[in-house]
Amino acid sequence: MNQNEAEYWITHLGLEPHPEGGFFKRSFESKEEISEKARKLYTSIYFLLRAGDVSHFHRLQSDELWYFHAGSSMSVHIIHENGHYEEAKLGLNAEKGEVPQVLVPKHSVFGSSLSEDKSFSLVGCMVAPGFEYEDFELFTQKELLTDYPQHEAVIKKIAYETIPHFK
Template sequence: MPTNAHSKDELIRHFDLQPHPEGGYYRETYRAAQTIHRKENANEPRSASTAIYYMLCDGAYSRWHRLKSDELWHFYAGDPLLVRVLDRQGKLTTHRLGNALTHPDTVFQATVLGGDWFAAECEDPASFAVVGCTVAPGFEFSEFEVADVAQLQAQFPAHRDLIARLGPVEGGA
């Protein structure tokens, strides 16, 4: 449950959060005016960096997806959030984001490298977490890829159950 007398709905209103296609709620808070060009797509300028607020609650999770850019996750409020990362070799890493001052087994920040598959969920599905995500080079939906669960399971059979559990949401892509 949201703490300090803030309900989930109050936080969504206060931060003007909108439903995110991968699950949860978000709002872009920063898009750098400075642009860069990727080698593989030199004709399309993109922001050097972007940032969002991101909130998971009510059992929602961020389904398996990947970006071309690195993404840095920052913990702000709520209870611990688990960021699950599958690297190209199939190694699973779980970053436990939380208030590292009150939960010594958590971290304030975690990085997901561009190209790695990742998903996120609240450690306690009945709780909530408010985090920030900074992407550099900046986030573009054109570089956002939702996993094909069957393909991901075939590629990483050791993590079959976790991949299925954090796969596409009901009615999602």
């Protein structure tokens, strides 16, 4: 597995840069909608991080299920609502504590990075009800350190210093 393999998946799956970091493409969404707002029942994306990429700390208003597909294992860094930090290892090496699926509970602050910063990781993420940017919050290091100073090391690794402007 190498950087060329990451580019292979980016090209062949049609992945685009994601505001939180990494690359993504919506792969599936329900045909059913819920609520008067015509919200999708669920959405699913492919998500890819290359060596050196991180998915910056953010929060969703729904649970998100992560599924491992290919490449190196990925660490999903979760700060739960109660302030407890958890590093879930998404991958296929059970002897190293990896699991092929990870649940990120709604309202948790979370981001991800490669467990071993050597190639890439391709995963899938499903949100129910379906993902909407209005339910998505990105955080700066300063914001998170105010609430979670005990997690300074991971916050400085995963959170934006300043949130960039996106199209």
